Amino acid sequence: MAEKIVVHDEVLDKLEPPSMAPSALFKHFGPGLILMMTGIGTSHLVTAPTAGGRFAYALLWTIPVCYIFKYYGFEMAFRFTNATGRSIMDAYGTAPGKWPLWYTMVITLIQCAVGSAGRTIAAAAVLYYLFSVHMGLPIPLAAYGVGIAVFSAWLILYGNYSYVESVTKICAGALVFSAIFAYIYAPAPTDKLVHFFIFDMPKGSWLI
16 A cells, blocks of 8 residues: 655645746746647648638538547546546556557557658648748758758757757747637638538548
8 A cells, every 4th residue: 555645734834836927837838838739730730721721611510529539538538547546558458358559559650650750741841832942942852851850859869858848839829829810810700600510521521
């Protein structure tokens, strides 16, 4: 049995509560924000705009459907952890044949390879358009991809996470600002919101 830890009230009284000022909160955004930004991938930055550009509002119904399934998964994971004190991987291990663990391993390996490659080529495409297409520099797309991959590996190997955190804060702020600006600049017509509840699969949309 784990040893019970007793914290005296006088010790707690001496603890100084952290500042809740916006600047102080922003200063402490770190690993959690990085995890959030790594969850923003090709599906958010490429697939969703592509779906909107090709099929307009026809696929809006996929958003609530996805969140319904996501909510169930996250809700059950938190309940299991709080009730048993064990991780979600322990829960996967209770299934017959431990098939959720095998499934998670395969999907994770695919995501690590294909997902990283997709994000790299997406970032490289931005640099290629900016410097090669717009500014006329004779640098191929593959060179940008290799440069981004090498730079990312260097950041990880040498542990320069403080720089990653700083860049992540800037990128997260830019993403939030641009999303809000885009919605204010060109809001969705209210009569199109009905597509949240209309199941529609236009021709070719299954590829998205």
